[in-house]
Structures are given as structure tokens and as C-alpha cells.
Amino acid sequence: MLLTVGALFVLVQQDLDDEIAIRTTPSTVFLRHVTRAQQWVALRYRLVRETLPFLLFANTPLYSLTAIFPRMVVVTHMTRSDGTPLWRVPLTSLRYRDTAWFSTAGTPGFFYRVGWRYLGIVPVPSADETAIVSGLMLPNDLTEMASRLQIPDAWVPQLVQVTSGLMMLSRERRYEEGVMRIKAGLGLRTATSAPSPQEAAGVAS
Amino acid sequence: MSQVDVLAEAQDLLLDLGDTEYLQLAFTDTVRRLAMRCPVFTEVRQISTYWAVGQWTETGGTYTDDTTDAQDAGTNDVALASAADNDGHMIGASGMFERVVYVIGTAASGGTYEYTYWASAGLWRTLTLLTTPNFAVTGTQTMAFVAPDDWAQKQPTDVTFPADFDGNLYWVRVRATATPGMPITGQGNIESVSQAMFLTVDPLGANQVHLQQASGLVRLPLTLGTFSLLATTVTPFPAFYPLPDTLLSILTVLYYPNELEPAPVAEGLDLLSPTWRTATATVPTRYTQDLGPLLRLRLTPMPTTVGLQGGLPIWQGAAGSIEAASNNVVLMSIEVPLEPDMPQWYEGLVGYAVAAQEARRLGETQDLPLAQALDGLVDGLVGMILGLFEKEGVEMTVPWVSPLRR
Numbered sequence: 001m002l003l004t005v006g007a008l009f010v011l012v013q014q015d016l017d018d019e020i021a022i023r024t025t026p027s028t029v030f031l032r033h034v035t036r037a038q039q040w041v042a043l044r045y046r047l048v049r050e051t052l053p054f055l056l057f058a059n060t061p062l063y064s065l066t067a068i069f070p071r072m073v074v075v076t077h078m079t080r081s082d083g084t085p086l087w088r089v090p091l092t093s094l095r096y097r098d099t100a101w102f103s104t105a106g107t108p109g110f111f112y113r114v115g116w117r118y119l120g121i122v123p124v125p126s127a128d129e130t131a132i133v134s135g136l137m138l139p140n141d142l143t144e145m146a147s148r149l150q151i152p153d154a155w156v157p158q159l160v161q162v163t164s165g166l167m168m169l170s171r172e173r174r175y176e177e178g179v180m181r182i183k184a185g186l187g188l189r190t191a192t193s194a195p196s197p198q199e200a201a202g203v204a205s
Numbered sequence: 206m207s208q209v210d211v212l213a214e215a216q217d218l219l220l221d222l223g224d225t226e227y228l229q230l231a232f233t234d235t236v237r238r239l240a241m242r243c244p245v246f247t248e249v250r251q252i253s254t255y256w257a258v259g260q261w262t263e264t265g266g267t268y269t270d271d272t273t274d275a276q277d278a279g280t281n282d283v284a285l286a287s288a289a290d291n292d293g294h295m296i297g298a299s300g301m302f303e304r305v306v307y308v309i310g311t312a313a314s315g316g317t318y319e320y321t322y323w324a325s326a327g328l329w330r331t332l333t334l335l336t337t338p339n340f341a342v343t344g345t346q347t348m349a350f351v352a353p354d355d356w357a358q359k360q361p362t363d364v365t366f367p368a369d370f371d372g373n374l375y376w377v378r379v380r381a382t383a384t385p386g387m388p389i390t391g392q393g394n395i396e397s398v399s400q401a402m403f404l405t406v407d408p409l410g411a412n413q414v415h416l417q418q419a420s421g422l423v424r425l426p427l428t429l430g431t432f433s434l435l436a437t438t439v440t441p442f443p444a445f446y447p448l449p450d451t452l453l454s455i456l457t458v459l460y461y462p463n464e465l466e467p468a469p470v471a472e473g474l475d476l477l478s479p480t481w482r483t484a485t486a487t488v489p490t491r492y493t494q495d496l497g498p499l500l501r502l503r504l505t506p507m508p509t510t511v512g513l514q515g516g517l518p519i520w521q522g523a524a525g526s527i528e529a530a531s532n533n534v535v536l537m538s539i540e541v542p543l544e545p546d547m548p549q550w551y552e553g554l555v556g557y558a559v560a561a562q563e564a565r566r567l568g569e570t571q572d573l574p575l576a577q578a579l580d581g582l583v584d585g586l587v588g589m590i591l592g593l594f595e596k597e598g599v600e601m602t603v604p605w606v607s608p609l610r611r
Contacts, residue, residue: 036214036553041254043550044589046478062249066546074593075549091456091537095464103462114456114537115247116548116594136593138549170218175578188585 003156006145007036008163011156015164018139030163035142037162037185038151042139043073051134054078056125061102064087065119069135075119077134078111086111086121086131094122150174156179161185208544213561214556216359218579222570223563229317231562239539242582243554243587244453245594246542249535256298257370261378267365268372281310285340286381292379293318295364297374305348313340317383320348323376325357332377338591348379403510413570448494448502451541458492458502459535465492481505484504502536517528549589557583 009030044065052069067074068080078086089110106123108131113119123186139150151159165181182188184194212228240246258275259268264310274282285294285307296305321329338346403581427556458465468474468491473482481491486506500542529595561579564572 032214039550040586040589046593066548071549073548082411095457099464100462101464103457114249115539116245117247117546118249142439143551144563169578169582170220173220173575175232175574179578179581182582183585184488186585186589188589 002148002150004145004154005031005094005142005147005149008156008159010035010150011160012164012167015160016167029143031142033160033166033170034163037166038142038149040182040186041155041159041162042151043136045155046136047133047155048139049076049187050137051132054131054133056108056121056129056131058125059105061115061120061122061124063119063121064117065091065113066117068139069133070139071138071140072133073116073138074108075113075127075133076137077112079132080108080131081196087123088112091120097122106129148149158185211552211556212559215560218557218560218575219563219570219572222581223560223571224568226565227566228559231559232555235545235558235562236522236547237585239551239554239587240541242540243551243590244539245541245590246546246551247456247537248451248540249537256302257374258283258294258295258296260287261293261295261364262287262547263289263380265365266363268295268367268370270367270370275424285379286313286316287383290384291380291382293374293379295378299377302352302375302582304336304350307338307340307346307348308337309340309343309346312343313381315384316340316381319378319380319382320350321378321380322353322356323358323359323378324353324355326355327359327362328358329361329363330355330376344462359391448536448538451543452538453541454494454539455502456537456539457496458504458537460489460504461535463488466488467491468493468505478505482568483507502534504534553582554586554590557586 012030012034027116042154050072054068056063056067063073069120075088078088080086082174086108087110089115091112094110098104102120102124104123105126108121108123108125108129110122111119112122140147149156149159161181165178165183165185168178168181173177208229211232212223212225215228225428233574257270259270259271259272283294296302315530320334320337321334322332324330330353332350334348334350336347336349338348340346356375358373358375360366360374361376363373366372386388400598455467457467468477468495474491474493477491478484482505484506486508487556489504489506491505493505494501547555557579561576561583562571564576564579
């Protein structure tokens with residue numbers, strides 16, 4: 001059972017060991033911070049993943065991922081409807097396969113990203129079909145104390161740390177301690193260095 | 206979310222003591238700075254190069270298209286005015302342009318000329334010229350002007366066009382209000398118009414790169430805004446395209462249907478082809494980005510072909526139908542996101558960074574420890590986001606660094 005924001009509020013109070021510290025009464029500030037904290041924790045540990053159908057149209061090379069799945073941050077895997085995987089390739093390597101890659105039609109075999117917004121298919125589909133994409137999603141906003149978290153309970157300790165760190169930054173003016181808590185919650189060794197891909201992969205797996 | 210929400214989040218960190226006016230000012234700057242550090246925002250743009258030239262006949266108010274003659278190799282085969290008063294020629298393009306180069310073959314012996322453009326109000330307005338062509342002298346003559354703010358891409362309502370001609374273009378009309386004495390004719394190519402002096406993002410219409418909408422039923426066109434236009438004095442083939450000021454770096458460029466090879470100037474083009482600045486060919490093979498204060502895309506060899514009026518063909522129908530060459534430019538680039546396009550996670554970063562900027566600013570609310578803490582937080586989160594994208598295979602490397610990149 002996923003926790004509610006109200007339950008998390010109690011945990012944050014305990015974490016701070018001072019009910020007064022977060023002004024006791026849950027506020028919009030707290031809701032904003034816990035929403036943001038859940039997003040950072042979910043992205044850091046790749047906690048919210050979804051697999052969804054994705055319609056490919058004949059002779060349509062580019063798709064607006066942000067229009068189709070606004071909360072999908074990163075596509076991780078893609079397959080055709082028969083289970084054949086589409087392999088992810090860098091955009092700037094396509095020219096070595098076929099200089100007309102943006103127009104050559106055929107059976108889709110690869111996908112590429114144009115940054116955050118677009119998803120492209122190579123070869124360009126020659127017929128309509130339904131593919132399947134998997135990706136990391138941004139968790140939903142938490143708008144009231146009854147809202148339920150979208151990340152598993154196992155990650156609540158990290159969420160509590162990040163949330164209490166943000167509260168320390170904004171309400172208690174205990175800046176250094178606040179940043180340290182956020183770093184600890186997100187598993188960032190220092191404030192200026194990100195986890196290596198290996199570290200991230202290790203945590204995620 | 207919106208700027209208001211972002212600033213509310215920043216105010217949370219400033220105990221609601223931040224200067225609202227300053228926060229609003231800092232917002233835009235912060236979005237740009239963070240986009241440079243977190244270059245994952247992209248845009249796909251289409252540059253179309255269609256233009257048309259034809260004769261204007263006052264009697265009957267007709268336009269007779271002569272684009273083929275204007276664009277082919279034949280010389281002195283485009284009539285620019287007749288012996289009759291108020292006849293002349295019209296130039297239309299799918300993007301705004303600011304310069305036309307004529308090559309006059311048969312000169313006028315006199316005449317007075319009127320220069321107008323079709324305005325959004327639905328009438329011809331006087332076009333103020335920076336350089337006025339002299340039709341009484343043979344050889345190269347230039348007409349230069351600043352694109353008017355109210356120039357409209359519309360079919361003039363008082364002009365009768367050929368039945369199969371789409372007149373929804375940016376139009377300039379040149380009329381000889383007093384007889385030029387004899388018909389004036391010019392040479393074929395009007396290179397400045399065709400190749401470089403305008404560019405546009407194809408407006409919403411039938412011929413578009415199509416995107417799939419969430420419903421899967423409606424296809425969205427690439428809605429791409431409008432490029433800024435820059436005057437230039439480069440001759441005779443000013444084959445570059447001004448780029449929007451939101452652009453940070455080019456990911457790739459296609460001269461549809463083929464992708465072009467990126468090449469830097471100093472260690473690439475100058476070595477590969479010392480004459481690249483003036484070389485022309487049917488289609489280009491490489492592109493580069495001019496260094497300097499202005500962002501410009503340059504194709505080499507400079508293409509002598511133009512794209513279809515509607516831009517890229519529709520991506521529908523039978524396989525292989527898209528192979529019809531259109532020679533339009535497709536530009537994929539990393540850009541600064543516009544406010545409506547900012548993802549929620551990015552707004553969180555912007556909120557922290559804006560608060561840090563306000564805390565760093567001199568004044569009653571200055572709080573350097575807070576600024577330092579928030580800077581450290583933003584650094585860590587940016588690294589985390591970049592690691593996420595790199596780990597998951599989203600391309601972060603770019604062919605080369607733009608002049609704007611710090």
C-alpha cells in the first residue's frame with residue numbers, strides 16, 4: 001500500500017525531530033516540496049517505469065514524444081508489436097547506415113531520440129503498426145494530504161530525507177544541513193558530482 | 206505549470222521575500238543558462254526555399270507566372286516591365302526576404318517605379334528600399350529592404366493568378382508607373398531570393414512533417430515558430446540561413462532526403478575544399494555553422510535548386526512515395542526551451558536557480574550561504590539528469606560547440 005502525503009508528513013516531522021520545524025500544519029509549501037522530492041527520487045532511482053502502446057504511421061519518421069506521453073522522461077526500450085526489438089541508436093550515427101535515413105521506408109529496426117522531445121524511427125515505417133515503448137515517467141503531482149505517493153514504500157526513507165532537506169533549506173534556513181540531507185537521499189556523494197552511470201545502473205538494478 | 210508556479214517555488218526558498226520583478230527578469234536568463242548546461246531540449250525545423258516571379262499586368266490585374274524562366278539557366282528571358290504604364294513584375298516567396306538581385310539584359314530608357322508589398326491589412330503598401338535597382342543599366346542590380354513587420358504571407362486579393370497557382374506567399378510588386386520606354390528583361394536566376402535571403406518554417410498546412418498525437422488519430426505538424434531574418438551584404442551567393450536565437454547547437458541538417466555532413470570551417474572545409482565559400486552544385490553535401498555573434502547555417506556547395514512550395518511532401522501513402530526529392534532543409538537542433546515546452550523536472554531546476562540568483566544579488570534579501578547551497582543543489586541535480594539521459598542513450602554529444610556555448 002503506497003503511503004499518503006499525510007503519512008509522509010508525520011515521517012518528515014519525526015526526521016526533523018521538531019514538529020515546530022515544519023510549522024506543524026501542512027502547507028502548500030510542503031506539498032510543493034514533497035512533489036518535487038518524489039520526482040527527484042523517482043528519477044534518481046528510476047522508480048516509475050511504464051510500457052505503453054505507441055502507434056507508428058506509414059511514412060512518418062518523427063513522433064512528438066512529449067505530445068504523446070507528456071510525463072515520459074526517457075525511452076528505454078521499444079519493440080514492434082510482434083516482439084521484435086527496435087535498437088536504440090544515436091542520431092548522428094544514422095548517416096553511416098544510410099544518408100537518406102530520414103526518408104527511406106521499410107520495416108522499423110531502430111529508434112533514435114532527438115533530445116527530449118522527439119522519437120524517430122529508422123527505417124521509416126512503410127505501414128501503420130502499433131509498437132510498444134517502455135520508459136521512465138515523472139510521477140504525478142501531490143496536491144493534497146490524501147494523495148498517494150507513486151513510488152514504492154521501500155524508497156520512503158530517501159523521500160523523507162529529500163523532503164526534510166528541502167524544508168530545512170526553505171523554512172529553517174539551515175542550508176548546509178539541508179543540502180546534505182538531499183544529497184544523502186539522492187545518493188549523490190557531493191553536491192557537484194552526479195552518480196556515474198555504473199552507480200546509477202547498480203542502484204537501479 | 207508556468208512561470209508563476211516556478212517563481213512560487215523560488216519564493217518558497219526565499220521565505221517569500223524575493224523581489225518579484227527581479228525574479229521575473231531572472232527567469233528568462235536562468236532558463237537559457239540551464240539549457241546550456243542541460244542540453245536536451247530540441248527542435249526540428251523545416252526551411253523551405255520556394256519563390257516565384259511573374260509579370261504584373263495592370264489591365265485586368267493579372268499575374269503571369271514566369272518562375273521557370275527565372276530559375277533556369279536561360280538568360281534575359283524574364284520580362285520585368287512592358288512598354289505600358291503600371292505594368293511590372295511580382296516576386297513572391299514562402300518566407301520573407303530582404304534582397305533581390307537582378308541581372309538586367311535589356312535596359313529601360315526611362316520610367317518611374319513603384320515598390321510595394323502585400324500587407325496583412327489586405328492592401329499594397331509602399332516598400333521603403335535601402336538599395337534601389339537601376340533598370341536603365343544592364344548588368345547586376347540590387348533591390349534591398351528591411352522586411353516590413355506587417356508583410357503577410359497571403360494571396361493578394363486584387364490579383365488574378367493562374368488557376369493552378371497557390372498565391373499564398375510574401376509578395377513584392379514593382380510597377381513602372383511611368384512607361385520605361387521599352388520592355389525590360391532580365392536574366393534567369395535571382396540567386397539571392399532563391400538561396401539564402403529568406404527562410405521560413407512551413408506554416409500549418411497540408412504538407413508537413415507529421416507527428417503523432419496522444420490519441421493516435423490526429424497528426425500534428427511540426428509547429429516551429431518563425432525565424433528571425435537578418436540583412437546581409439554577402440554576394441553573389443549569400444547561401445546561409447539565419448538561425449533563431451533560441452538555438453544553442455545544431456544536431457544535424459538534411460537537404461531532404463539526404464543528411465549533410467557536418468564540417469568545421471578551419472580544419473574541415475578550408476582543407477577539403479578551399480573554394481567552398483563560392484562553390485555551387487545541384488545539392489549540397491556539407492553544412493557548417495558560421496562562427497560569430499550571429500548564428501547562421503551555411504550549406505556547401507551552395508545549392509542551385511529550390512524546394513517545393515509546400516515544403517516536404519506529406520508522409521502518408523504508399524511506401525516510396527516520399528522519395529520524390531524536395532530539396533528542403535530540415536534542421537534538428539538543441540535549443541533553449543520556450544516556457545510552454547518546459548518539462549516539469551526542468552521547472553524545478555529553474556525555480557532553485559532563480560532563487561539562488563536572487564539570494565546572490567546585492568540588497569536586503571542577499572543571502573550568500575543560501576545561494577551557495579542552492580548552486581550546489583542545482584549542480585547535483587543537473588548532473589543527475591545528464592547521467593539519466595546519457596545512461597539511457599539519449600544523445601548528448603553534438604557535432605561541434607555553438608558560439609553561444611560557454
